[in-house]
Amino acid sequence: MMLVANNAIPLAIPRNTVPVTEPERVRARELSATTVLVAAFGDIDAASAGDLSERIEEHLPGYRQLVLDLSRLEFFGTAGYSVLHRVHSRCARAGIDWVLVPGSEVERLLRVCDPDGILPTAPNIVSAVAALARSHTSRRS
Numbered sequence: 001m002m003l004v005a006n007n008a009i010p011l012a013i014p015r016n017t018v019p020v021t022e023p024e025r026v027r028a029r030e031l032s033a034t035t036v037l038v039a040a041f042g043d044i045d046a047a048s049a050g051d052l053s054e055r056i057e058e059h060l061p062g063y064r065q066l067v068l069d070l071s072r073l074e075f076f077g078t079a080g081y082s083v084l085h086r087v088h089s090r091c092a093r094a095g096i097d098w099v100l101v102p103g104s105e106v107e108r109l110l111r112v113c114d115p116d117g118i119l120p121t122a123p124n125i126v127s128a129v130a131a132l133a134r135s136h137t138s139r140r141s
Helices: 049-060 076-093 103-113 125-140
Strands: 026-030 035-039 042-044 065-069 073-076 097-102
Touching: 026 049, 035 049, 035 125, 042 076, 042 097, 049 065, 065 076, 065 125, 073 103, 076 097, 076 103, 097 125
Parallel strands: 035 065, 042 073, 065 097
Antiparallel strands: 026 035
């Protein structure tokens, strides 16, 4: 039998100090010189609604139209409706036309929170852009 002494110093492995970031939840891209598309992904709940609101606000300056694509959300809580209400009010004050592409999670909440259909919606991005073009044309006439 062989005896082995364990006098080794424990190996210290440093923790990763670089924060792990989750995939970007909100993305924006310019559709035209006057129109911006803001899309959100994942879940919008009480913890993430403020971030969504801030990110939308960041992308509004310089544009006269907004397409807000929430069609790929996996969850949309009541805090998200507050964001939509703020967007609607902000756009009205600033003279920005906007259309929401809701998706099933958002539609579920809109049936309860917006039964009269006050928020402008479209079934997809192409329809949203067309609705914005119609509203722009009708205001010029």
